[in-house]
Amino acid sequence: MAEVDKACCSLPAVTTHDYKLNGTYNKLAGLDVYTTGPPHSTRALIAVYDVFGFAPQTLQGADLLSHSLDALVLMPDFFEGKPLPLSLYPPDTDEKKKTAGKFMQGTASIDANVGKLGEVVKEAKVKYETVKGWGCYGLCWGGKMAVLRSGAGTEFKAAGTAHPGRLAKEDAENLTIPFICLFSKEDGTPELMKEYWEVLEKSKENVVEKYGSMHHGWMGARANLEDKENLKEFERGYTHLASFFAKHL
Structure with missing residues (x-):
């Protein structure tokens, strides 16, 4: 595993309830975009949420990264105000499975939204001319968008x-x-995780780590910040991201 940059910026304290946003909402490529951080920064991140959309935990993560990196962070609303309801998780009934499947094939179509992501970046690069280094991170569904x-x-x-x-x-x-x-501890099958890991670790520029006590979604909408272990690993995860992007942007 490649080491992250040692000079990591400090993360502000995480709020566990009634989080008050630091940013505002603007428009890019026809989408509402949560916008946080200095508009004249030299580095910026596009943040791609998970299927549950603008959750408080996910938005707080964007604020944390913006503060730590002194960076502009933009989170587009690809689902246009209609994310998958968190109440559908876990999809343990036929009706829930049907609703989730329809959402993933339609609103959350990867092919359609990867194109939208490109349009957002194109407009953002024109609007925020001072940015020299653009980065992107995604959670779950958003991670697929980021890697593609x-x-x-x-x-x-x-x-x-x-x-x-x-x-x-x-x-x-x-x-x-x-x-x-x-x-x-549970992102796909162990075989898929192993394959993905082995490819990534071939480059010393990449960073790959397993948060073995954490459930899928611990840094997004499914984060339980009232739980001490989840809170600790939520903070560590965003510190990990901040250190990586501080090094490369």
């Missing part, structure tokens, strides 16, 4: 994911920039 935009011709200098979804060995093989991957 990190191959040949990418707009980004570095990218990454936490508790990645839809793992595919070829995605890791196609990377052309430094990439950080923070696994939970």
Whole structure:
């Protein structure tokens, strides 16, 4: 595993309830975009949420990274205000499975949204001219988006994911920039995780680590910040991302 940059910026304290946002909402490529951090920063991140959309924990993560990196962070609302309801998790009934499947094939179509991500980046690069280093990170569904935009011709200098979804060995093989991957204990099958890990660790620029006590979603909408262990690993995960992007952007 490649080492992260030792000079990591400090993370502010995480709020466990009634979180008050630091950012505002703007428009890019026809989408509402949560925008946090200095608009004239020299580095920026595109944050891609999980299927549950603008959850307080996910937005707080964007604020944490912005503060730590003194960076602009943009989180587009690809689902246009209609994410998958958290109440559908776990999909343990036929009706829940049907609803989730329809959402993943329609609103959350990877092919359609990867194109939208490209449009957001294109407009953002025009609007925020001072940015010299663009990066991207995604959670679960968003991690798939991030890795697919990190191959040949990418707009980004570095990218990454936490508790990645839809793992595919070829995605890791196609990377052309430094990439950080923070696994939970349950991201896909053990075989897929092993394949993905082994490809990533071939480059010393990549960072890959398993948060073995954490459930899938511990840094996104399914984070339980009232739980001491989840809170600790939530903070460690975002510190991990901040250190990586501080080094590469």
